[in-house]
Amino acid sequence: MNFFSLPPSGNPIPISHIFRATSVFFRNTQGEDGFQKIIKTYLKVKHCLLVSSGTAALWLILKAAKKIEQKRNEVIIPAYTCPSVAAAVIRAGLKPILCDINMQDFGFELEALKKKINFKTLAIIIVHLFGFPSNIKKVKQISRSSNILLIEDAAQALGNSMINSPQEKLGSLGDIGFYSFGRGKPLTLNHGGLIVTNNSQLFEQIFQIYQTIERPSLTENFLLLAKLYFYVFFFHPSLYWIPQSIPFLKLGKTIFDLNFKIKKTSPIAVALANKSIGLIEENKKVRQKNTTFLLQRLNSFKKINLPAYPFPYLRFPLIVSSNTHRNRLLAHLRAQGLGATMFYPCPLNEQPGLKEYLHDTNIYPNAKKLSQTLITLPLHQGVSHKDLNTMVDIITHYL
Known part of the structure; x- marks a missing residue:
């Protein structure tokens, strides 16, 4: 493992x-x-x-x-x-x-x-x-x-x-x-x-x-605090595998859920936002830099479709020629723990739990194609130069 x-x-x-x-x-x-x-x-x-x-x-x-x-x-x-x-x-x-x-x-x-x-x-x-x-x-x-x-x-x-x-x-x-x-x-x-x-x-x-909705309860605020400390501890490449392997956390799962909470925001989140708002531009610069690096290294590689602009994407999207090639490449990237995902697995009218609400049997060709050929790569501050080079090596080797 x-x-x-x-x-x-x-x-x-x-x-x-x-x-x-x-x-x-x-x-x-x-x-x-x-x-x-x-x-x-x-x-x-x-x-x-x-x-x-x-x-x-x-x-x-x-x-x-x-x-x-x-x-x-x-x-x-x-x-x-x-x-x-x-x-x-x-x-x-x-x-x-x-x-x-x-x-x-x-x-x-x-x-x-x-x-x-x-x-x-x-x-x-x-x-x-x-x-x-x-x-x-x-x-x-x-x-x-x-x-x-x-x-x-x-x-x-x-x-x-x-x-x-x-x-x-x-x-x-x-x-x-x-x-x-x-x-x-x-x-x-x-x-x-x-x-x-x-x-x-x-x-x-x-x-x-x-004005008619409630604020989070004391219990909900304490749970948020616990989640935040949990997040800080496990948002690290050497530890993230632990929450990732716990089924009930459903990390990386795409779920349709009508029972989402509708409340005012927690004072904890407000205090954290006030302290962290300056990180928006700092984080954006990191994503921009990592995107630019990947584009420069992969631009001459013709087997994938890349973003047209060196933009501060939240995740780096690349499109592979077929579902078979996507799944094979995704497996190799995941085997190295590189945070690669397929993102949303299907168009909304194929999403479990949602199909019965939509009653929509139409085919959406581009939505379907993207769901079958997309891979996203992480760009955040936790991604090292070595990680980026490994991503490039795997992509160019296995396609």
Whole structure:
């Protein structure tokens, strides 16, 4: 058994930051206003709100949107995305409508998107997969022409911007956006989600619903503290194999779950966010550097499709020619503990547990192709130069 195992995503949390968050929690000090002020300046938005997760954030947005547009009940989402997106739509009492993706930026296939729109369409959720910008400007034109709400899923994209336009932060460019602070995200807090918008009417509706939801209980706060200390200890290549091998933790599993918690954010996460917000740009530089290295080393290798830009991806995506070759290469990378994953295993209408809610037997060719040929590699601070070289050696040797 290989006792070396890189986490596939996320970032190490300094133990000093958790000590600080623990201290703030026991002193019962609230820091939401300070964090929100920093975020509003950083993202150039009027309104923001912290909740318990990115999924809860999306649910809250959709419930508010439904209150404003009561005759509309359909939400268009990518056929290849996290099942939690569909879970939030369904739990909000709305109907997910799947749309195929393109193979360039993994966003919507635009002609397919146009065909999905009708008088019942409430919202379009555009996803910046791996933190890379989808073609939001063209999607915004489509949504505006039909008076449809454009929601940005920037769960994987906090801190990233449009290419060559650093002032245009992903998540702040649609009508409303949301982020996640969960495990494996750009700002890793193991808890929390963030809503941002310049739409005051929508935010007012969101805030009304927000006031009705509870804060985490004392038990939940203590559990979060325990998870954070656990995370700090095991986010290391020599130890990560331990939680990875525990079945009930379900690390790396893609699960559809309607029973996600909808709560206000924990004061522990707020304190940790206040202490860690400066790491967003630092972590981004590391991912940019590691992406650039992999592109330089693999660019002349013609058996894989690589990203077109040296961008600070959350994970490095590469596409292999076939499912057989993907699975073989993935097995070799995993055998060396290099944190390689297949990401989401199938289009949403094939996802166990979700199929019966969608009743969608359509074929989404690009979503299917991506699910069968994609490999992601870690880019975070825990990845060493030696790890990157080993990735390159395995890719060029086994393909």
